[in-house]
Amino acid sequence: MHPITIDNLENENFLNLINQYDPLQLIAIVDDNTAPFLETIHQITDLNIDAIQLPAGEQFKNINSLAGIWKDLTDNHFRRDGLIINLGGGVISDIGGFAAASYKRGIDFINIPTTLLGMVDAAIGGKTGIDFFDFKNQIGVIKQPKGVFCDVNFLKTLPKEELLSGFAEVVKHGLVNDKKYFEYCTSTPIENLDWNKVVKGSIAIKSNIVKADPDEKGIRKFLNFGHTIGHAIESHYLEIGNPILHGFAVAKGMIVESKLSVEAGLLSEDEFIQIENTLTKLFPKVSVKENDIPSIIQKMKNDKKNHTDAINFTFLQSIGKAVYNQTASEESIAKALFIC
Ligand SMILES: NC(=O)c1ccc[n+]([C@@H]2O[C@H](COP(=O)([O-])OP(=O)(O)OC[C@H]3O[C@@H](n4cnc5c(N)ncnc54)[C@H](O)[C@@H]3O)[C@@H](O)[C@H]2O)c1
Numbered sequence: 001m002h003p004i005t006i007d008n009l010e011n012e013n014f015l016n017l018i019n020q021y022d023p024l025q026l027i028a029i030v031d032d033n034t035a036p037f038l039e040t041i042h043q044i045t046d047l048n049i050d051a052i053q054l055p056a057g058e059q060f061k062n063i064n065s066l067a068g069i070w071k072d073l074t075d076n077h078f079r080r081d082g083l084i085i086n087l088g089g090g091v092i093s094d095i096g097g098f099a100a101a102s103y104k105r106g107i108d109f110i111n112i113p114t115t116l117l118g119m120v121d122a123a124i125g126g127k128t129g130i131d132f133f134d135f136k137n138q139i140g141v142i143k144q145p146k147g148v149f150c151d152v153n154f155l156k157t158l159p160k161e162e163l164l165s166g167f168a169e170v171v172k173h174g175l176v177n178d179k180k181y182f183e184y185c186t187s188t189p190i191e192n193l194d195w196n197k198v199v200k201g202s203i204a205i206k207s208n209i210v211k212a213d214p215d216e217k218g219i220r221k222f223l224n225f226g227h228t229i230g231h232a233i234e235s236h237y238l239e240i241g242n243p244i245l246h247g248f249a250v251a252k253g254m255i256v257e258s259k260l261s262v263e264a265g266l267l268s269e270d271e272f273i274q275i276e277n278t279l280t281k282l283f284p285k286v287s288v289k290e291n292d293i294p295s296i297i298q299k300m301k302n303d304k305k306n307h308t309d310a311i312n313f314t315f316l317q318s319i320g321k322a323v324y325n326q327t328a329s330e331e332s333i334a335k336a337l338f339i340c
């Protein structure tokens with residue numbers, strides 16, 4: 001996989017990497033909220049790096065924004081030996097990574113995540129892409145960045161609910177891989193957490209899994225826990241014009257998929273209750289109306305994780321131990337969605 005640095009950006013690794021490129025062939029992709037952070041990069045590098053600025057938000061992670069990036073790169077005669085710097089949250093690393101992977105058949109890029117979700121998840125592992133109509137991350141490729149630089153100082157300006165949204169992935173890492181980490185992260189009030197420790201812990205879990213299975217043929221599927229249901233709920237809310245944060249949909253997905261893990265005879269009822277109580281206390285409630293369930297299940301059937309007609313899940317055997325390639329009947333999914 002790619003190198004990951006968790007440190008102040010002033011760290012020499014960043015400068016060393018940047019210095020390998022022609023300063024005129026560096027371009028940052030930012031959104032309206034992360035554009036001001038370019039100043040930090042200017043101070044560190046002494047370089048006045050040009051930026052392609054997108055409006056902030058998931059609704060702009062689409063083909064039009066991507067075409068806009070391709071157009072700007074082309075208009076700037078951006079060369080194949082240049083470097084794209086994705087400075088922002090998961091939207092920016094996803095679309096910027098895909099733009100880099102596709103422009104002139106692929107150029108180098110690095111990610112400087114500025115959200116918690118970006119640091120612990122989106123910016124690492126090399127998945128890039130865009131949404132297409134109502135389908136999340138429908139189009140994209142896996143392409144590894146040259147490096148990822150996580151500076152937790154960026155989290156200071158992040159709105160609380162965005163921090164919480166990213167925290168769902170942190171909780172997921174504990175649930176699928178490390179009970180002690182789950183307990184540390186969920187037993188300390190969020191405002192007292194040591195973010196360097198949290199980001200380091202989550203990155204260690206994610207990167208070990210990705211290293212062992214870069215193409216998602218096996219254990220990388222652990223990271224999909226909560227996401228079969230979570231993505232479908234997120235797409236549904238987007239479609240009805242009431243978007244919800246990724247992490248909040250995933251938190252709901254983790255509760256429902258834990259319930260399905262109990263139904264499948266894998267997870268104990270006691271651990272399910274522990275998970276449900278923990279997640280309910282941490283995250284805002286996402287309710288699913290009975291009438292919306294068929295449309296949500298339809299979205300799961302379109303999920304790219306399915307290899308057959310059956311809906312593919314990652315379930316839990318216990319806190320800290322996941323199992324992939326599981327399935328459940330539509331009837332039990334509907335029931336779990338309704339009662340959780
Ligand atoms: N590629 C992957 O492996 C992967 C994994 C998980 C999620 N994702 C994707 O990531 C996206 C969500 O990422 P996200 O939650 O980071 O969303 P985001 O990029 O939209 O950022 C959230 C909001 O915070 C703002 N922001 C970013 N950094 C800030 C800062 N430091 N201070 C203040 N505001 C800041 C952004 O402008 C935006 O308004 C989704 O599109 C999801 O599909 C990808």
Ligand SMILES: [Zn+2]
Pocket residue numbers: 121169227246250
């Ligand atoms: Zn996620």
